[in-house]
Amino acid sequence: MKQRKSLWLLLAPMYVFTLLFVAGPLIYMFVLSFETRAETWGVIHEFTLDNYKNIFQPVYLQTFAESFRLALTSTALIVLIGYPFGYFMAKLSEAWKKRLMLLLMIPFWTNSLIRLYGWIIIFRANGTLDKILMGLGLTDAPLKLLYTYPAVVVGMVYALLQFMILAVFSSCEKMDWSLVDAARDLGASPAKAFLTVTLKLTMPGLLSGVILTFIPSMGLFFIADILGGNKVVLVGSLIQDQLMKAHNQPFAAALAVVLMLLTTAMIALYKRVTHSDELEGVL
Amino acid sequence: MKKSRFRPSHIYLAVVMLLIYLPLVLVIVYSFNESKISSVWAGFSLKWYKELFSDKDLFKALWNSIVLGAASSCAAAVIGTLGAVGFTRVKTRTKGVMEYLSMLPMMTPEIILAMVFMAFFSLLGLPFGMTTLILAHTAFCVPYLYMLVRARLIGMDPSLAEAARDLGAGEARVFFDITLPLIAPAIASGMLLSFAMSFDDVIISLFVTGVGVNTLPIKVYTALKTGVTPEINALCTLMLAAAALLVVISSVLGRRKGGGTR
Amino acid sequence: MKKWISLALCLSLCLGLFAGCGASSSSAGADSSTPAASGSGIAAEPVKGEGTLNLYTWEGMFPQDVLDGFTAETGYEVSYSSFDTDETMLAKLEAANGGDYDLIIADDYIIETAIAEGLVAELDKTKLENLGNVNPLYQGQFYDPEDAYTVPYGAGVMTLVYDPSLTDVEITSYADLWNEGLADNIAVVDNYRVINGMALKVLGESYNVTDTDTIRAAGDKLLELAPNIRLIKNDNVQDDLLSGEVAAAVMYTSQVTLACLSNPDLKVVYPAEGVGFGIMAQFIPSEAPNADAAYAFIDYILRPEIAKQCFEWLGYYCTNAAADDLIEEEYQSFLTLPDGFDSDMEMIENITPEAEEMHMQVWTEFKAACE
Numbered sequence: 001m002k003q004r005k006s007l008w009l010l011l012a013p014m015y016v017f018t019l020l021f022v023a024g025p026l027i028y029m030f031v032l033s034f035e036t037r038a039e040t041w042g043v044i045h046e047f048t049l050d051n052y053k054n055i056f057q058p059v060y061l062q063t064f065a066e067s068f069r070l071a072l073t074s075t076a077l078i079v080l081i082g083y084p085f086g087y088f089m090a091k092l093s094e095a096w097k098k099r100l101m102l103l104l105m106i107p108f109w110t111n112s113l114i115r116l117y118g119w120i121i122i123f124r125a126n127g128t129l130d131k132i133l134m135g136l137g138l139t140d141a142p143l144k145l146l147y148t149y150p151a152v153v154v155g156m157v158y159a160l161l162q163f164m165i166l167a168v169f170s171s172c173e174k175m176d177w178s179l180v181d182a183a184r185d186l187g188a189s190p191a192k193a194f195l196t197v198t199l200k201l202t203m204p205g206l207l208s209g210v211i212l213t214f215i216p217s218m219g220l221f222f223i224a225d226i227l228g229g230n231k232v233v234l235v236g237s238l239i240q241d242q243l244m245k246a247h248n249q250p251f252a253a254a255l256a257v258v259l260m261l262l263t264t265a266m267i268a269l270y271k272r273v274t275h276s277d278e279l280e281g282v283l
Numbered sequence: 284m285k286k287s288r289f290r291p292s293h294i295y296l297a298v299v300m301l302l303i304y305l306p307l308v309l310v311i312v313y314s315f316n317e318s319k320i321s322s323v324w325a326g327f328s329l330k331w332y333k334e335l336f337s338d339k340d341l342f343k344a345l346w347n348s349i350v351l352g353a354a355s356s357c358a359a360a361v362i363g364t365l366g367a368v369g370f371t372r373v374k375t376r377t378k379g380v381m382e383y384l385s386m387l388p389m390m391t392p393e394i395i396l397a398m399v400f401m402a403f404f405s406l407l408g409l410p411f412g413m414t415t416l417i418l419a420h421t422a423f424c425v426p427y428l429y430m431l432v433r434a435r436l437i438g439m440d441p442s443l444a445e446a447a448r449d450l451g452a453g454e455a456r457v458f459f460d461i462t463l464p465l466i467a468p469a470i471a472s473g474m475l476l477s478f479a480m481s482f483d484d485v486i487i488s489l490f491v492t493g494v495g496v497n498t499l500p501i502k503v504y505t506a507l508k509t510g511v512t513p514e515i516n517a518l519c520t521l522m523l524a525a526a527a528l529l530v531v532i533s534s535v536l537g538r539r540k541g542g543g544t545r
Numbered sequence: 546m547k548k549w550i551s552l553a554l555c556l557s558l559c560l561g562l563f564a565g566c567g568a569s570s571s572s573a574g575a576d577s578s579t580p581a582a583s584g585s586g587i588a589a590e591p592v593k594g595e596g597t598l599n600l601y602t603w604e605g606m607f608p609q610d611v612l613d614g615f616t617a618e619t620g621y622e623v624s625y626s627s628f629d630t631d632e633t634m635l636a637k638l639e640a641a642n643g644g645d646y647d648l649i650i651a652d653d654y655i656i657e658t659a660i661a662e663g664l665v666a667e668l669d670k671t672k673l674e675n676l677g678n679v680n681p682l683y684q685g686q687f688y689d690p691e692d693a694y695t696v697p698y699g700a701g702v703m704t705l706v707y708d709p710s711l712t713d714v715e716i717t718s719y720a721d722l723w724n725e726g727l728a729d730n731i732a733v734v735d736n737y738r739v740i741n742g743m744a745l746k747v748l749g750e751s752y753n754v755t756d757t758d759t760i761r762a763a764g765d766k767l768l769e770l771a772p773n774i775r776l777i778k779n780d781n782v783q784d785d786l787l788s789g790e791v792a793a794a795v796m797y798t799s800q801v802t803l804a805c806l807s808n809p810d811l812k813v814v815y816p817a818e819g820v821g822f823g824i825m826a827q828f829i830p831s832e833a834p835n836a837d838a839a840y841a842f843i844d845y846i847l848r849p850e851i852a853k854q855c856f857e858w859l860g861y862y863c864t865n866a867a868a869d870d871l872i873e874e875e876y877q878s879f880l881t882l883p884d885g886f887d888s889d890m891e892m893i894e895n896i897t898p899e900a901e902e903m904h905m906q907v908w909t910e911f912k913a914a915c916e
Binding site for chain 2 (some may be wrong): 597599603604605609624625626627628629633636637640641645646779780781807
């Protein structure tokens with residue numbers, strides 16, 4: 001019993017910090033979502049459900065759908081590119097693992113906006129890509145790729161790929177490879193061994209990667225702004241507009257609450273579909 | 284472990300890596316552009332570097348960002364690691380709630396988080412400045428640490444720690460001698476990630492910062508609004524160079540260390 | 546017992562870490578203020594101002610020479626904090642209860658709100674010797690009808706610019722943007738009141754109508770424009786015009802200046818329907834810690850030769866009548882308003898929440914339709 005109590009001390013910082021500086025602000029947000037906006041600025045402390053009713057206007061519902069579509073597309077691509085990368089990386093020698101890890105981290109230490117500007121240089125009319133394609137004779141006019149949906153997807157994948165790689169890598173790295181060898185010895189084909197052993201064992205990493213990429217991609221509106229010319233309206237940009245343009249804090253808060261509930265529901269669904277004990281390490 | 288030799292998978296790794304670095308290379312190239320307008324190449328010039336170095340505020344902002352990143356990733360490392368280790372040992376009903384709560388900053392769009400952080404700090408009467416910045420940044424860094432350490436702990440063999448405990452080792456001894464070395468890589472990558480996230484955050488910083496405490500991303504973001512891009516490109520190039528230098532130093536040191544033990 | 550001690554050690558370790566972080570934070574905070582304090586201590590000439598001017602505005606509003614010159618002459622160090630949008634500024638100012646900052650430069654409409662919220666100090670005009678230099682055209686506007694709180698800085702109009710080499714359409718009005726020949730070829734600023742306002746103007750309405758049906762009608766009109774829109778953004782729109790990404794753009798004055806300086810063949814159009822007009826003005830917050838420094842700065846940049854430097858750097862219309870003649874030839878046409886213009890101008894003002902909400906809804910629909 002005594003030992004139990006002492007162990008609680010380990011958890012104390014997390015409890016204190018989370019309750020004070022995470023739960024506190026979020027409760028404030030929750031309360032805000034039921035208040036009324038003031039004439040031009042600020043809020044009036046009057047209870048209302050209008051903010052939530054407002055969300056059911058077709059244009060705002062469509063925004064949620066659009067965000068989901070983009071997040072799904074990007075996450076799917078990130079899994080396709082990032083999983084093999086993390087998997088292959090885990091098979092490298094220790095020295096190369098370290099080198100690759102650092103190479104993956106270096107871009108993070110620069111500025112994410114600047115990295116997107118690099119893509120603008122590539123995509124824009126008569127930019128790098130156009131010059132290469134036209135030089136090869138594959139196209140004869142600028143493609144006008146910038147400010148299109150595919151450009152936004154590329155930006156999303158680019159911004160979040162590393163999260164997937166790191167998650168998959170760390171889970172592949174601690175995997176017991178002898179289990180794969182055992183499966184092969186028992187006559188499983190490489191594909192079958194991969195599907196039944198490797199994939200299953202690295203599922204926690206894969207799923208944590210999915211969560212690490214899917215959730216932020218709902219909010220990364222600046223990528224849609226910069227590479228998509230602001231034409232793909234995401235929930236994030238809607239909240240931004242409501243806060244910073246329409247001065248409607250309560251509606252913005254309501255949108256954020258709904259977004260949070262949706263992501264929560266998704267995570268719960270994941271836990272239900274894939275057996276929850278497998279997900280334990282993730283959430 | 285087999286000695287790593289060339290495999291087709293290496294081509295894949297190289298190609299993806301190239302794509303990751305391609306935009307950065309272009310940013311570097313355009314930092315030497317004579318023209319202020321990024322769509323015109325007007326010849327090679329170092330003038331943006333000159334302008335960069337004459338900007339005192341920028342270096343102050345850089346220092347602020349480093350302090351902020353270091354402080355919040357340290358704080359997040361302590362909270363996240365102890366939390367993850369604690370939850371493997373203590374069975375409590377509040378575990379799920381706590382995990383969920385600490386994860387929420389990741390699920391909330393930055394802009395609204397920024398707004399409520401600002402309102403909340405103002406409610407508490409905390410003066411805006413480095414302290415509020417660190418608190419806010421720690422809040423969004425904790426989930427990364429917690430998740431990475433937790434993922435590592437899950438796959439760990441618990442019998443090691445149990446054996447140590449059976450042999451009479453104290454909790455602290457078990458933690459420092461057995462658990463910590465095993466989860467150290469996860470803590471390290473979590474801290475690196477946290478530092479990077481903090482080093483790159485604009486929106487939240489913009490709202491919770493105080494008078495005269497500009498961070499580097501705030502400077503960059505607000506400067507991009509007025510379109511002085513080549514100077515920012517130059518800054519980015521220098522940051523990359525610094526990061527690359529750190530990598531080289533650490534790998535040289537690592538090799539020397541490795542050589543010594545062999 | 547041993548466990549207890551080790552746990553206590555563990556806890557003190559993390560507390561220490563926290564304390565370390567806290568300490569580093571407070572010292573960093575002190576760092577940022579000490580250079581200012583010591584700076585004014587070193588500049589020990591008599592009758593000089595003491596302390597720091599906390600300036601809060603967009604990035605890049607003043608050439609460094611002007612800021613340095615101000616410090617050299619008056620002794621006030623300048624601590625420049627930047628915001629991204631007017632709304633960030635007001636939110637921060639409100640959280641600081643009108644304190645923390647000495648001088649703020651922001652857009653007209655937000656200043657009206659700030660005044661209404663009681664966050665702005667009334668100006669003591671006896672402290673501003675050079676106030677007479679201000680061009681009266683930019684005074685007495687809606688946000689401050691008596692000029693009691695503000696001094697204008699830059700002014701701008703929403704301008705249409707197009708590259709005749711990229712399109713055959715001749716543009717003279719907003720209505721021309723609806724021309725099918727401009728499909729996927731227009732950039733507009735990310736400002737919903739301006740762009741919705743464009744449609745309102747085409748329909749012959751005012752920017753500031755509050756009737757939601759009229760705004761809805763403008764929204765429907767705007768949906769017809771969607772196929773022509775290639776991008777919506779606030780920053781650096783001139784780059785897209787110069788790189789040939791778009792043939793026409795609706796831009797802010799400073800962007801027009803930049804674009805035309807790089808490509809003199811661009812055509813600048815003041816739309817036939819009338820133009821939207823805005824002013825960035827300076828004001829002193831109600832609880833400014835160092836209002837004297839703010840007065841000194843306002844007065845300093847009101848000097849014609851300083852104003853000239855500022856406006857050539859900024860690229861917005863010069864609000865300083867005494868500086869108009871000093872501005873270099875190459876900038877003249879960009880920094881001073883064309884003659885006979887003021888009659889068609891209308892400013893965008895704050896409107897009712899219902900109208901605001903309708904604008905936002907219409908705007909969201911428009912953006913989604915552009916994809």
